[in-house]
Amino acid sequence: MKRAESSGARPRWLAAQACRAVLDRGQALDEALASLLDPVADGRDRALVRRLANGVMRDWPALDFIVRNLLERPVKSGDRIVFYLLVVAVHELRDGREPDHAVVHAAVDAAAGFRGGRLRGLVNAVLRNFLRRRDGLEAQAAEEPARLAGYPHWLIDRIGSDWPAQAESILAAGNRVPPLWLRVNRRRWNREQALEAISQAGFSGHLPKGFADALVLDERVRVSALPGLAEGALSVQDGAAQLVVEELELADGQRVLDACAAPGGKSAHILERADVDLTALDIDADRLVRVEENFARAGLKARMLTGDAADPRGWWDGRRFDRILIDAPCSATGVIRRHPDIRWLRRASDVDALVATQRAMLEALWPLLEPGGILVYATCSVLVAENAGQMQSFLERHVDARLVDHPELPGRAVAPGRQLLPGDEDCDGFYCLAARRLH
Ligand SMILES: C[S@@+](CC[C@H](N)C(=O)[O-])C[C@H]1O[C@@H](n2cnc3c(N)ncnc32)[C@H](O)[C@@H]1O
Missing domain, CATH: 1.10.940.10 (NusB-like)
Known part of the structure; x- marks a missing residue:
């Protein structure tokens, strides 16, 4: 043709x-x-x-x-x-x-x-x-x-019933082009050094308050033109996703499981923050290859495992973890501004199946947490069933789980957990909750 x-x-x-x-x-x-x-x-x-x-x-x-x-x-x-x-x-x-x-x-x-x-x-x-x-x-x-x-009718209705007062602004935020958020690898640069490198390359950016490792560019640029990216000194990652490491309360020497690791954004952030023994698990072997590539680029090391987080028998070595991150598969309704096709690819019926998968992961992984350890559950969804609804019922089922509040972090306190709606702080929609295992 x-x-x-x-x-x-x-x-x-x-x-x-x-x-x-x-x-x-x-x-x-x-x-x-x-x-x-x-x-x-x-x-x-x-x-x-x-x-x-x-x-x-x-x-x-x-x-x-x-x-x-x-x-x-x-x-x-x-x-x-x-x-x-x-x-x-x-x-x-x-x-x-x-x-x-x-x-x-x-x-x-x-x-x-x-x-x-x-x-x-x-x-x-x-x-x-x-x-x-x-x-x-x-x-x-x-x-x-x-x-x-x-948007499709089902999603308008669902967001309307979950967030009656905010629905209009959630939908409008999903139609705006998002800013470019970068994560600064604090092992290479502090934020001021990163800003300086960015401005020497001819770009302007700012350092948002409340996000310890973030730099936001003031205009859209070709990502490959940014300095430090190839060496892993800078990575592209929305501000909301960067807050997960704060909820994990990391310290050197911990055994950490990232149960839904691919393509490795949060795994990399964890390793940039502390010298931990990280297991990066994902069910999708091809996506895990991307984690390996990202890690090789940045000189990071983790144990990579392909397996089902909801069925640890296939991959767990029997030693408990001090920290577990479940960055769960979800409706991705919080990142529609970044992936506007999501609204046409998701169906209403997908949400129930996702809620069941998330619950199965929570149930399977909670026993793998050391007493005193912290499990962080996160999604890039705005739907209550995947977020506060999911975690409310988790906390009711597990009397040995105690919510760890982080009122200092950006976001809205929901019951239970912390929610950013799309556009809050210029971020994607994101939900996060940390729970400590008492015994
Ligand atoms: C939201 S993404 C994770 C993003 C990643 N944490 C990051 O920051 O780059 C969800 C991941 O869960 C994985 N996943 C879905 N079902 C799973 C399961 N049953 N066990 C383990 N991983 C699963 C998907 O392959 C996908 O890579």
């Missing part, structure tokens, strides 16, 4: 393919983009494809509604990619960064390489029609809550 390159047709075409992979086939956007962008050398084109595909994820219900309205009849299933090309173009027209004529031109050019170009006329007509009818269509699109918010 040949397409004109000059007008920016190729990035639009690739963005349409990425959207189709997520919305028709249920593939994760990062995964779809990784293979689609592999042959794309131009950094600006790569960034454009990412921006357009992410933008469509944030606004899919309205875009779907508008494009369906503009088409006299649905496109044939074999031409479905053209539907997504229109979705991407309408998103870009609504976004308004490029002149309208340039957007239409690029989309028509992109269609020129498909099926001998016979759908070019349709693309041109639909987009021009959008420009003529846009006010009316926008008004109609805004009539329905899911189209206005850009």
Whole structure:
């Protein structure tokens, strides 16, 4: 398939393919983009494809509604990619960064390489029609809550019932582009040194209060351009996730289990903080390879085990741990601003299955904790069933578990635990609770 390159047709075409992979086939956007962008050398084109595909994820219900309205009849299933090309173009027209004529031109050019170009006329007509009818269509699109918010109904309802007063701001925060948070490896640099290195490289950032190892960049930058990343002096990690090490109350010599370790962000932070004997466990052997790669990059050492946290018989050596971290698999509803496709990939029914898995892990791992030791349970979810609901019932079942409060840490006190909602302190949504084993 040949397409004109000059007008920016190729990035639009690739963005349409990425959207189709997520919305028709249920593939994760990062995964779809990784293979689609592999042959794309131009950094600006790569960034454009990412921006357009992410933008469509944030606004899919309205875009779907508008494009369906503009088409006299649905496109044939074999031409479905053209539907997504229109979705991407309408998103870009609504976004308004490029002149309208340039957007239409690029989309028509992109269609020129498909099926001998016979759908070019349709693309041109639909987009021009959008420009003529846009006010009316926008008004109609805004009539329905899911189209206005850009989320599926089930998630709007669930967040609404869990967080009635905050629901609107949670949904809005999930549609904003997040800042870039970095973690400073205190074995290499202190935060001031890291800030200095960043500013010498031509970037500006600040040191947020309450986050001992964090540096936040003031603008979006290409991550690979940052100093210290290759050597592990800096790592990309949201501020909320960085607070887990504080809850763990680490000290040299402890035996620590990170039960859901991949891709290794929190494991690395643990090792940057203390000389502990770390076991990094994950059920996914391929993801664990990424932990090994990250550790090799930073010169960190841990025992890597592939296994099921809910079934220690397969991997436990019988020696108890002083600290256990369960950074549990969850709905990821707190990181939607970072992964806007999550809202379309998750189903309401997934949440019950996740709650059952989390509970099974808690039950299996609690007996592996030394008396006096601390277990930290964390999720990047905002749903009560996975967070305070899960841990309330855990504390009720285990009379030998005592909540360890951390009122000094950023976040909202919930009963029980600490919750950051998306946008709180400019962070992702995150839940964390520490429990000490009494005997
Ligand atoms: C939220 S991620 C962990 C992120 C990681 N702690 C970090 O900071 O980079 C959840 C992880 O749990 C793993 N997982 C899911 N079910 C598991 C199980 N039954 N036992 C162990 N790991 C599991 C997944 O493969 C995934 O890597």
